[in-house]
Amino acid sequence: MKGIVFTGDKAEVLDGLEVREPGAGEVIVKVMAAGVCHSDVTAAAGAFGWPSPAVLGHEGAGIVEKVGTGVTHVVEGDHVIISTLAACGVCKACAQGKPTRCRQTLGNMAQPFTLNGEACWNFAAASVFTERTVVRGFQAVKIPKDVPFTSACLVGCGVMTGAGAVLYRSDVKIGQTAVVYGCGGVGLNAIQALRVKRASRIIAIDTEPEKEALARQFGATDFLNGRDEDIVEQVRRLVPYSETELSGPFNAGGVDWVYDVVGHPAVTSNALEMLDWGGTVVIIGTPGGDATFTLPYQRFTQNERAVIGCRAGSYSPHSDMLQIIDLYRRGEFMLDELVTATYPLEGFHDAVHDMHSGAVARGVLTIG
Numbered sequence: 001m002k003g004i005v006f007t008g009d010k011a012e013v014l015d016g017l018e019v020r021e022p023g024a025g026e027v028i029v030k031v032m033a034a035g036v037c038h039s040d041v042t043a044a045a046g047a048f049g050w051p052s053p054a055v056l057g058h059e060g061a062g063i064v065e066k067v068g069t070g071v072t073h074v075v076e077g078d079h080v081i082i083s084t085l086a087a088c089g090v091c092k093a094c095a096q097g098k099p100t101r102c103r104q105t106l107g108n109m110a111q112p113f114t115l116n117g118e119a120c121w122n123f124a125a126a127s128v129f130t131e132r133t134v135v136r137g138f139q140a141v142k143i144p145k146d147v148p149f150t151s152a153c154l155v156g157c158g159v160m161t162g163a164g165a166v167l168y169r170s171d172v173k174i175g176q177t178a179v180v181y182g183c184g185g186v187g188l189n190a191i192q193a194l195r196v197k198r199a200s201r202i203i204a205i206d207t208e209p210e211k212e213a214l215a216r217q218f219g220a221t222d223f224l225n226g227r228d229e230d231i232v233e234q235v236r237r238l239v240p241y242s243e244t245e246l247s248g249p250f251n252a253g254g255v256d257w258v259y260d261v262v263g264h265p266a267v268t269s270n271a272l273e274m275l276d277w278g279g280t281v282v283i284i285g286t287p288g289g290d291a292t293f294t295l296p297y298q299r300f301t302q303n304e305r306a307v308i309g310c311r312a313g314s315y316s317p318h319s320d321m322l323q324i325i326d327l328y329r330r331g332e333f334m335l336d337e338l339v340t341a342t343y344p345l346e347g348f349h350d351a352v353h354d355m356h357s358g359a360v361a362r363g364v365l366t367i368g
Helices: 038-044 149-156 158-167 185-196 209-218 231-238 265-274 316-330 346-358
Strands: 002-007 013-014 017-019 027-034 058-066 079-082 113-115 119-120 132-136 140-142 177-179 199-206 222-225 255-260 275-283 304-311 341-345 363-368
Touching: 002 132, 002 346, 017 132, 027 079, 027 149, 038 199, 058 140, 058 149, 079 149, 079 222, 113 209, 149 158, 149 316, 149 341, 158 255, 158 316, 177 185, 177 265, 185 199, 185 209, 185 222, 185 255, 185 265, 199 231, 199 316, 209 222, 222 231, 255 265, 255 304, 265 275
Parallel strands: 177 199, 177 255, 199 222, 255 275, 275 304, 341 363
Antiparallel strands: 002 013, 017 113, 027 058, 027 132, 027 363, 058 079, 079 140, 113 119
């Protein structure tokens, strides 16, 4: 079978892949569609230090083709979204419904594939840029068969990372205000989750002005150019301390929530300056491992502001993914609109080019 393989210095579409039979508690999924995410491109550039050769892709949906012993929640023919959270299901975090904190969800390097007879690695416990993959049963989330694979696949990463930060990591109240810093696929889902939560003002910020139309389509009430030097002041003019002052004591005024989808020290620092008393910066973006930022104590100690991290949307697959699908089927959450373009497996590099150019909200590979 074919797949997109990281060969050590680049990603290539190669033939000659095979996947092993499912073991106990595992399933084989025939991949029908897969989203192209920045993390796959980063891996293909060698930035993660991932071993090679490795089958890329971690945002997928497909059809259960075979189940291993002990798997009872799905059967052959079921439509599923593949979650990257290969959680153990029994640790303290899993028992509390917080699999993003399960230690076993980190890394998960294995060699379930062969490439021309030689051992080949997986990626992110998913490897969906191929015709078939094997995952833990916990990772296969059954969905109704009327949900298009091209839309469903995005729930596996981009949707849950953005929407989950709002729905499952935050406690947004009706009428509160928010900034979403970064309007790619993840940011758009944070925006529409804020719309679902009935935020009164949703301020989208991006360095690419052409993203304004999409941001507003998904629920943004305002759009600002992130390249502007006075970006903090612009936010405060939209949500001032009072009719006569932009800022009050200890920098009062500004929004209740800022979602930092970029993960850059300058963005995080700006995000803090945009917060009202009691506000929270939620860091979603993942900069390099040695990146740091410096923040003033008095922005926290006198007014109960906070900065928190969020991994993968802090979601639990078999409840929260299905909540998103339910919202989608009721017309309250947009998935189809996220799919700007589809490509065959061989069009991976075109999808990457379009992603970097800002031409797509999300590009999707149609595989099955």
